[in-house]
Amino acid sequence: MASRTIRLAVVAGDGIGPEVVAEGLKVLDAVAPAHDLAIEQATYDLGAARWHRTGEVLPDSVLAELRGQDVILLGAVGDPTVPSGVLERGLLLRLRFELDHYVNLRPVKLYPGVTTPLAGATPDDIDMIVVREGTEGPYTGVGGVLRKGTPHEVATQESVNTAFGVERVIRYAFEQAQARPRRKLTLVHKDNVLTFAGDLYQRTLRRVAEEYPDVTVDYCHVDAATMFFVNQPQRFDVIVTDNLFGDIITDIGAAIAGGIGLAASGNVNPDRTAPSMFEPVHGSAPDIAGQGKADPTATILSVAMLLDHVGLAEAARRVEQAVSADLAERAGAPARSTAEIGDAIAKRVVG
């Protein structure tokens, strides 16, 4: 009998979600035996198909079951046949909010041999962690619409930032920065315009910084940050930022580190009061769904983050090394299908 069992909830979701999740699970199954790990897997049918069939997005009973799991692996949600926001807000964001995923952890890392659009950039130049706030900011849904459909319509969407929420994500970012060789933390915001929220982030950063004297603190407006991602990515080590800015800069991060098919993430509840959820940064990619073209690497790297989160650092390293070795051989090689990439990485994990 395995010495460790993890209860894993799988929400494959829409579009390429099921395709990439299948490969993530393939690699997880491959790595488990060597680490004496058993996976108790529960699959949850959530997403566009269920919504069409039943009108349900995330029933409370399913949410309650998910709370009882150790960890969640999610593919992607969203479908062109479902009104925009129904699944994104009702399923994905509801999970992040209800399970208190206040850290959205998004590494931006160029692996050796991967082609980047940044001329001359090396893996040393692109190696950062974005700590994106996950439960506040403009994502809370506060706001509304007046006189809808008239020429006098007014739509508001407020950014909600609490002292409690800002401090806990900043503390987490300091811990990340302190554990890395460069020990540098950059706040990315827009405090010259968003003066209330930006000021709360700035004051909190400076107060918490006193407890981390060995971490260098820096600030960058988000518009400038998008530019520096492209022309000076080595400026960044750990970034802490609000929910929306973090969403945007991590797509840029994915692009500079070899593409959205490689970008992994974790929706982390650091206090472990509910299961954390790991998922690729990308969406359901309806333009390539069902064609075996999706790159499952982001999901497989998210599985590595998942393993690390549940305390299996050695297994996580093994998966990351297998991915890195696979990536190193891709340049110039013929394109492979989703399953072929998953097979190759699973084989390396075992071998």
Ligand SMILES: NC(=O)c1ccc[n+]([C@@H]2O[C@H](COP(=O)([O-])OP(=O)(O)OC[C@H]3O[C@@H](n4cnc5c(N)ncnc54)[C@H](O)[C@@H]3O)[C@@H](O)[C@H]2O)c1
């Ligand atoms: N976390 C999530 O579940 C999540 C994230 C982003 C978008 N979405 C949703 O996904 C749907 C599509 O959104 P979008 O088109 O803006 O973003 P997207 O990330 O799905 O796709 C953007 C582009 O990247 C490509 N791409 C994405 N993942 C890829 C992969 N693994 N391999 C190769 N190419 C890949 C797509 O083909 C597309 O051209 C929308 O409904 C959106 O709301 C969900």
Ligand SMILES: CC(C)[C@H](C(=O)O)[C@@H](O)C(=O)O
């Ligand atoms: C689909 C959407 C709600 C989501 C976000 O904005 O967080 C996505 O873009 C992401 O990056 O995970």
Ligand SMILES: [Mg+2]
């Ligand atoms: Mg996004």
